[in-house]
Amino acid sequence: MKPRSIAILGSTGSIGCNTVSVVEALADRFQIVALAARSNIAKLCAQIERHKPELVAVESETCAEELRAELQRRQLSVPRIAVGESGLVEVATHERADCVVSATVGAVGFVPTLRALEAGKRVALANKETLVIAGELMTRAAARAGAELLPVDSEHNALH
Known part of the structure; x- marks a missing residue:
């Protein structure tokens, strides 16, 4: 079976790092194709080194x-790098991503x-905000596009 392709928004935060760990533990079932992080370059470099995302x-x-x-400096391949909100959107809509983990903080x-x-x-x-x-707009957008919205925390499920 082909591994599911994952894009992670907020990959260097707590939930993002946990997601990366799960992908590593289940490497036969998942692969990371895109990552987005705010500014933790050291942690992001380590993730890039291990997973070699395209974006x-x-x-x-x-x-x-x-x-x-x-x-x-680390002699690693440089993936395509996007910047700002448009970069987050590129990661979120990456053509190869089967699943997007939205773990950014705030709006x-x-x-x-x-x-x-x-x-x-x-x-x-994983973004309560x-x-x-x-929430209603997200639910409607998912229904219109045949997408799936899965809250991944108990608080989010209560809101959903």
Whole structure:
């Protein structure tokens, strides 16, 4: 069976790191194709080294420059690097991603999560703010596109 392809928004945070650990433990069932992180370049480099994603997004052009430099210093291949909210959307709508884990903090996850649902993705939502801000909108977008919205925390399930 072909492994499911995963994109992770917020890969260097607590939930993102836990998701990466699960993917590593179940490497025969999952592979990471895209990662997005705010600014933890060291942790993101380690994830890139282990999983070799096709696409990575970071918060700013400054972070992108730091990431390129660190990857080159470590003699690692540099994946395509996207920046800012548009970068988050690129990760969330990556053509090869079967599932998007939305684990960003705060409202920054709203637009990428909505775009993932509009693209028909299965979205594992660990971002409570997105449900609070626009739970009904997310549910409708998922229904229209035939996407799947899966809250992945007990608080989120209560809101959902």
